[in-house]
Amino acid sequence: MDAKEFTRSIAMKYLPRQDYTGWFEELYQKAGGDPNLIHWGALRPTPVYEEWLHREKPSGNKKKAVIVGCGFGDDAEITAQFGFDTTAFDIAPTAVQWCKNRFPDASVHYCAADLFHPPQSWRNAFDLVMEAYTLQNFPEAMRRTALENLARMTAPSGTLLIIAKGRGDGEPLDKIPWPLSHREIGGLTSFGLTEIQFEDLDRPDDPNQRIFRAAYRKLP
């Protein structure tokens, strides 16, 4: 079975009962240590995030960053290399353990946490908040809550970077993963953030699909 099929076979046990988060832990467990069975198991930083870091050259300088839905940990590790005091969390404890096993000497603080119930201490806590390809696994109403929680975690004057599959405003949602629209992401402005960059990128492996890379800044 290929990774896409394997991922879908597990997700489909949960989605009909509207459990949009439970399947991740089972997926990581059933993969039994083989990242090739997981659709996003490339074991390298998300290319459009890596490209953004090299272009923007954010100076971490011990500022605080959080990586949301960190998966295998590569985005967290590259963030730490830019000098950020980095926290990375995932709802799946097995993914978190995987990160700890892969990076035993990491300075990154890996932990299990749920974007829908973040610790109170994370409020206004992070100068850089980065999320890639997690929101698209939730239906629209949940995404709005997720966006609000991401905005809350962002420190005053901090940056929130969202990377997601993209769709046009008003374009219908088909099957999971459900791409985000610019209008939806723009809902962040109602949580005290301002859009500073919005990029609509082609996916190198499939020019018919779009990737949005959007950066927002929280008001001071």
Ligand SMILES: C[S@@+](CC[C@H](N)C(=O)[O-])C[C@H]1O[C@@H](n2cnc3c(N)ncnc32)[C@H](O)[C@@H]1O
């Ligand atoms: C599609 S994967 C993307 C992983 C990684 N961001 C990447 O781009 O390679 C989504 C990740 O988000 C995690 N996740 C899903 N729901 C979550 C939630 N509510 N809180 C935190 N992490 C979550 C999953 O376990 C999974 O590791």
